[in-house]
Amino acid sequence: MIANPVSSPTAVARQWFLARSDLEALIQALRKSGRRVIGPTVREGAIVYDEIESAAALPVGMRDEQSAGRYRLTERSDDRAFGYTVGPTPWKRYTFPPDLPIATAHRVGSVGFDQAKLDAPALAFLGVRACEIAALAMQDRVLLGGQFTDEDFRARRKAAFIVAVQCTTSSSTCFCSSMGTGPEVRNGYDILLTEIDEGFVVQAGSPAGAAIVALLPTRRPTHAETGAAVDSVEAVRTQMGEPLPIAGIDERLKHQLDNPHWGVVAERCVECGNCTMSCPTCFCTSVTERSDMEGRTSVTERQWDSCFDVNFAKVAGGDFRSRPRDRYRQWLTHKFSSWMDQFGSFGCVGCGRCITWCPVHIDVREELQAIAPVIQPIERPVAVEPVAASPGSYSIARLASVREETEDTTTLCLTDLDPAFLAGRPGQFVMVALPAFPAVPISISRFRANGIDLTIRAVGPTSTALVNLHPGAKIGVRGPLGTFWPIEDAYGRHAVVVAGGVGLSPLHGLVEALVANRDRFESVSLFYGSRTPEDQLFREDLARWTAGKVIDVAVTVDRAGPEWKGRVGVVTTLFDMMSCDCSKVTAFVVGPERMMQASVQLLISKGVVPDRINVSMERHMECGIGLCGHCQTGPFFVCKDGPVFCLSELGDMYVREGI
Amino acid sequence: MDDHASVIAMLNHTWFGSELAPETQERLAKLGTIADFETDEIILREGEEALEMGILISGRLALRTLVPERGPVTILSVEPGDIFGWSAILANTKAQSTVVATEPGKALVIEGATLRAALKEDHALAASLYPRVLSAVGRRLRATRLQLLDLFAR
Numbered sequence: 148m149i150a151n152p153v154s155s156p157t158a159v160a161r162q163w164f165l166a167r168s169d170l171e172a173l174i175q176a177l178r179k180s181g182r183r184v185i186g187p188t189v190r191e192g193a194i195v196y197d198e199i200e201s202a203a204a205l206p207v208g209m210r211d212e213q214s215a216g217r218y219r220l221t222e223r224s225d226d227r228a229f230g231y232t233v234g235p236t237p238w239k240r241y242t243f244p245p246d247l248p249i250a251t252a253h254r255v256g257s258v259g260f261d262q263a264k265l266d267a268p269a270l271a272f273l274g275v276r277a278c279e280i281a282a283l284a285m286q287d288r289v290l291l292g293g294q295f296t297d298e299d300f301r302a303r304r305k306a307a308f309i310v311a312v313q314c315t316t317s318s319s320t321c322f323c324s325s326m327g328t329g330p331e332v333r334n335g336y337d338i339l340l341t342e343i344d345e346g347f348v349v350q351a352g353s354p355a356g357a358a359i360v361a362l363l364p365t366r367r368p369t370h371a372e373t374g375a376a377v378d379s380v381e382a383v384r385t386q387m388g389e390p391l392p393i394a395g396i397d398e399r400l401k402h403q404l405d406n407p408h409w410g411v412v413a414e415r416c417v418e419c420g421n422c423t424m425s426c427p428t429c430f431c432t433s434v435t436e437r438s439d440m441e442g443r444t445s446v447t448e449r450q451w452d453s454c455f456d457v458n459f460a461k462v463a464g465g466d467f468r469s470r471p472r473d474r475y476r477q478w479l480t481h482k483f484s485s486w487m488d489q490f491g492s493f494g495c496v497g498c499g500r501c502i503t504w505c506p507v508h509i510d511v512r513e514e515l516q517a518i519a520p521v522i523q524p525i526e527r528p529v530a531v532e533p534v535a536a537s538p539g540s541y542s543i544a545r546l547a548s549v550r551e552e553t554e555d556t557t558t559l560c561l562t563d564l565d566p567a568f569l570a571g572r573p574g575q576f577v578m579v580a581l582p583a584f585p586a587v588p589i590s591i592s593r594f595r596a597n598g599i600d601l602t603i604r605a606v607g608p609t610s611t612a613l614v615n616l617h618p619g620a621k622i623g624v625r626g627p628l629g630t631f632w633p634i635e636d637a638y639g640r641h642a643v644v645v646a647g648g649v650g651l652s653p654l655h656g657l658v659e660a661l662v663a664n665r666d667r668f669e670s671v672s673l674f675y676g677s678r679t680p681e682d683q684l685f686r687e688d689l690a691r692w693t694a695g696k697v698i699d700v701a702v703t704v705d706r707a708g709p710e711w712k713g714r715v716g717v718v719t720t721l722f723d724m725m726s727c728d729c730s731k732v733t734a735f736v737v738g739p740e741r742m743m744q745a746s747v748q749l750l751i752s753k754g755v756v757p758d759r760i761n762v763s764m765e766r767h768m769e770c771g772i773g774l775c776g777h778c779q780t781g782p783f784f785v786c787k788d789g790p791v792f793c794l795s796e797l798g799d800m801y802v803r804e805g806i
Numbered sequence: 807m808d809d810h811a812s813v814i815a816m817l818n819h820t821w822f823g824s825e826l827a828p829e830t831q832e833r834l835a836k837l838g839t840i841a842d843f844e845t846d847e848i849i850l851r852e853g854e855e856a857l858e859m860g861i862l863i864s865g866r867l868a869l870r871t872l873v874p875e876r877g878p879v880t881i882l883s884v885e886p887g888d889i890f891g892w893s894a895i896l897a898n899t900k901a902q903s904t905v906v907a908t909e910p911g912k913a914l915v916i917e918g919a920t921l922r923a924a925l926k927e928d929h930a931l932a933a934s935l936y937p938r939v940l941s942a943v944g945r946r947l948r949a950t951r952l953q954l955l956d957l958f959a960r
């Protein structure tokens with residue numbers, strides 16, 4: 148690796164002032180030290196880096212205006228020499244030349260290969276910006292940091308003397324502050340200049356730099372001058388605005404390889420390769436052979452290449468990246484994701500050249516946001532503190548109305564409740580008690596503004612007594628209890644609700660929430676199976692959800708008479724022909740245990756991951772708060788660890804016989 | 807008259823047809839005809855010989871069986887993408903249920919004898935079609951098993 152110019156404490160601590168008129172002295176001192184000076188100069192309407200012999204060649208009084216696909220030089224109102232940002236030339240042109248003979252071969256007598264001799268000219272780079280220093284360091288890691296190294300690059304890097312210049316202006320294409328590479332130059336230089344109105348604040352960053360500074364007609368800067376130098380760099384940071392949300396983009400991109408937006412960008416991209424050629428970190432090359440007419444001697448030349456070239460990934464049997472979208476994805480994911488895996492940093496310094504020099508105005512910052520936006524952290528609600536949270540303690544609710552759902556299932560609408568009940572979440576339950584009857588757990592099937600609904604099937608003494616109550620009756624309730632449906636896990640995904648029989652009751656509130664927040668999901672489907680058409684719960688709601696077409700509703704019955712024109716068959720037949728991308732499904736399943744098992748098996752076989760399958764379990768409950776031990780299933784208390792579980796959380800415990 | 811290309815396109819939109827080899831789709835399109843059903847139209851009667859196999863493209867069919875004292879009971883509905891009358895692949899098979907359209911629909915219908923002859927002579931067709939038919943029948947069998955468990959019984 149190249150040791151960047153080492154800062155000696157004394158050299159770094161010291162600052163000097165160099166008058167604007169004495170910049171010439173710096174250039175001549177560099178030239179006298181045996182170095183050719185490569186610096187900014189105007190060529191064909193752009194500021195490029197080329198050899199300069201005097202300060203007269205510098206772009207004094209010039210500024211560049213840059214935006215996507217646009218570059219213009221205009222005049223400044225002052226005579227600053229470095230009042231521009233970066234032009235089309237990356238410094239790699241001098242450390243990693245675009246054309247380089249690397250070997251010769253001959254077949255005179257016997258066959259022989261000769262590596263090209265290292266010939267690194269002593270160059271002084273004048274006007275290197277913070278992002279460009281970062282780019283040189285990135286190429287150091289790529290070309291010198293591994294097992295195999297590029298010795299030509301090493302020699303050229305070693306022979307390069309860096310005169311860095313702080314940015315005191317920025318372009319709309321600059322985003323070094325987002326990439327953490329600028330705008331301040333912090334290290335990696337021999338001499339650092341900060342241009343202020345009166346001249347330059349000068350710092351040496353290495354003994355070689357200090358030796359050159361010692362030759363210059365400098366003086367100690369005033370406090371005002373050093374203050375102005377600091378302020379002008381800080382102003383650039385402010386000018387660039389809020390940094391992009393780059394943190395974590397490498398991981399986010401890994402999950403976006405199939406994003407259709409790659410195709411959208413590729414439709415605009417003309418694959419000119421300007422972005423890779425002007426990029427200061429791109430390092431891909433190809434070699435060509437030039438041979439004499441007899442084929443006796445040949446020269447191997449290395450040239451910059453671009454992953455946008457149609458032949459770049461071609462092999463004899465075909466092309467690994469045959470589509471433009473593949474090539475664009477390769478470039479972008481390399482810069483912002485796989486480079487991190489390979490070299491421990493991003494492969495982009497935020498200089499903005501790829502934006503400015505793109506003829507079709509593709510702005511990498513916009514594409515990154517479109518392809519791998521920051522996922523806002525999902526706010527997960529926490530369960531409300533239950534009311535009357537000890538066995539034997541109940542809060543009193545009033546029965547507002549009673550609605551018969553089916554022959555044996557009734558919905559009780561409770562009101563005059565403690566507000567905590569209204570703050571419950573779909574999937575939670577309450578313990579319900581009547582004098583002289585044991586308390587029973589009942590799912591909350593609906594949350595209303597002033598109450599909750601409990602949908603009860605009359606199967607035992609308490610539930611039978613409850614469904615026979617009349618409006619106005621008083622009921623003891625404790626809750627809301629247990630875990631709830633993780634609706635947020637389905638944001639941006641296909642939400643699939645599978646309900647069997649009275650299992651629709653604990654899912655009803657979830658479906659209402661999915662309907663109310665429909666925009667947050669890719670799709671919402673409800674698959675509901677019951678024994679007969681007469682056994683369907685919430686028929687009015689089913690009709691409303693179906694008619695509104697806000698969600699996809701498919702219902703089926705196990706058997707029916709000829710008057711039934713709907714589907715007949717078990718609930719699994721509803722979703723085994725599901726055509727959506729099952730890896731993006733979040734499922735919520737409730738029904739008789741055997742039905743849930745069949746549904747879960749089918750969902751998994753279709754590619755839904757267990758982490759995304761949620762079930763609600765039914766167990767014998769007496770206390771509902773983890774004290775009586777009745778509901779235990781393996782390590783879980785279904786009443787407080789459930790009743791809603793993620794399948795992967797249940798693991799082996801799910802539908803295991805005898806547990 | 808639907809041309810073969812549009813029949814193949816329809817087949818490609820069905821669960822059953824989309825996974826068939828292109829040559830099989832083409833062969834089926836040639837062997838069959840597109841039939842339209844009206845609501846309540848009876849396509850096959852329980853006890854009669856199953857003469858045709860069909861792939862339902864749109865609409866819904868009910869498979870009904872007569873239960874003494876209860877009358878006709880729908881035991882299964884056939885949804886678009888699924889097959890019906892598959893027993894026509896076997897010669898001399900009687901229909902186990904009555905197939906009736908519960909809404910207007912369309913199906914690709916293939917005469918049993920023609921299909922059997924084609925399967926006998928074209929092994930590539932047989933190799934492509936049989937696994938798909940088995941998969942459709944297996945799917946129905948699994949569902950029937952669950953149905954037998956009467957999961958929602960009180």
Ligand code: FES
Pocket residue numbers: 767768769770771772773774775776777778779784785786787
């Ligand atoms: S119901 Fe008592 S511990 Fe769960």
